Amino acid sequence: MAGIRGLGLPVVDPLPKVSGDSVEIWEVSPRDGLQAESRTLDVDTRVALIERLAAAGASVIEAGSFVRADRVPQMAGSDEVLRRVAHLPQRTPVLVPNVRGYDLARAAGADDIAVFLSATESFSQENLGASRERMEQHAAAVVTRAAEDGVRVRGYLSMVFADPWEGATPVADVVGLATRMRGWGVRELSLGDTIGVATPGQVRTVVRALTDAGIPVSDLALHMHDTYGMAAVNVYAGLDEGVRVFDAAAGGVGGCPFAKSATGNLSTDDLVWMLEGIGIRTGIDLDALVETSAWLAHELGKNPMSRVATALTR
Ligand code: MG
Numbered sequence: 438m439a440g441i442r443g444l445g446l447p448v449v450d451p452l453p454k455v456s457g458d459s460v461e462i463w464e465v466s467p468r469d470g471l472q473a474e475s476r477t478l479d480v481d482t483r484v485a486l487i488e489r490l491a492a493a494g495a496s497v498i499e500a501g502s503f504v505r506a507d508r509v510p511q512m513a514g515s516d517e518v519l520r521r522v523a524h525l526p527q528r529t530p531v532l533v534p535n536v537r538g539y540d541l542a543r544a545a546g547a548d549d550i551a552v553f554l555s556a557t558e559s560f561s562q563e564n565l566g567a568s569r570e571r572m573e574q575h576a577a578a579v580v581t582r583a584a585e586d587g588v589r590v591r592g593y594l595s596m597v598f599a600d601p602w603e604g605a606t607p608v609a610d611v612v613g614l615a616t617r618m619r620g621w622g623v624r625e626l627s628l629g630d631t632i633g634v635a636t637p638g639q640v641r642t643v644v645r646a647l648t649d650a651g652i653p654v655s656d657l658a659l660h661m662h663d664t665y666g667m668a669a670v671n672v673y674a675g676l677d678e679g680v681r682v683f684d685a686a687a688g689g690v691g692g693c694p695f696a697k698s699a700t701g702n703l704s705t706d707d708l709v710w711m712l713e714g715i716g717i718r719t720g721i722d723l724d725a726l727v728e729t730s731a732w733l734a735h736e737l738g739k740n741p742m743s744r745v746a747t748a749l750t751r
């Protein structure tokens with residue numbers, strides 16, 4: 438992109454050490470985004486979403502989740518979704534909560550999965566329905582199977598900065614969980630600000646604590662939520678610390694279930710706008726992405742939540 442669309446602003450990189458770098462965006466709208474939306478989209482629409490995101494240049498697209506359909510009806514039929522996007526060259530990982538989900542995912546052809554754990558006990562009990570210790574046993578069993586099968590695994594850590602019941606999350610708890618996951622063999626770790634409360638200094642603190650514990654920054658991703666409008670600036674702090682993988686959802690879909698806020702996941706549209714504006718390549722065509730975000734919002738019966746999609750589709 439030769440300048441910012443509509444205004445012709447020049448690309449200016451204020452972080453010289455990242456000049457010319459590229460980043461990897463994990464597009465999470467088909468899984469993390471849709472599972473938090475009240476309207477359930479059918480399989481055809483979810484396949485169309487993944488195909489549109491792929492056409493817009495997304496390289497990693499989280500395709501679904503092998504959780505129980507009675508608990509998360511938005512993800513019903515993830516096996517069919519996965520089979521129908523198998524022809525795409527993109528990575529299409531799926532979330533797997535336990536060995537049963539792992540077997541179902543493998544039967545649908547999955548060779549790229551994610552496990553999900555909470556850094557805090559309260560969120561584990563409230564959202565995942567079991568203690569941290571129990572959930573770690575489930576995840577470790579999945580990771581062991583995945584290692585045997587040569588399946589790639591990403592580890593999600595949620596509530597990394599704070600949770601609504603316990604307040605600030607002790608950094609030592611995050612380092613402990615991350616270290617245990619690495620010990621099972623999980624290489625890629627995504628650090629989730631699940632309620633979107635972090636500010637840039639906290640991002641720096643947690644990233645540095647993890648790299649000080651021996652985890653290479655190249656294995657870390659940031660999963661920011663925009664509840665308080667801080668997601669992009671938190672990404673910026675992460676960039677400055679060397680993080681090059683960021684999670685985002687087209688149109689910002691996926692409301693935050695723990696705050697009365699219209700905004701959930703960092704929107705891919707806003708993220709791409711910022712990154713391209715500071716000279717970092719994303720591989721994503723912003724026009725095609727914004728069209729997809731507007732289409733997705735329509736399918737969900739709402740307006741796009743991202744500022745960029747709102748501005749460009751007005
Ligand atoms: Mg999220």
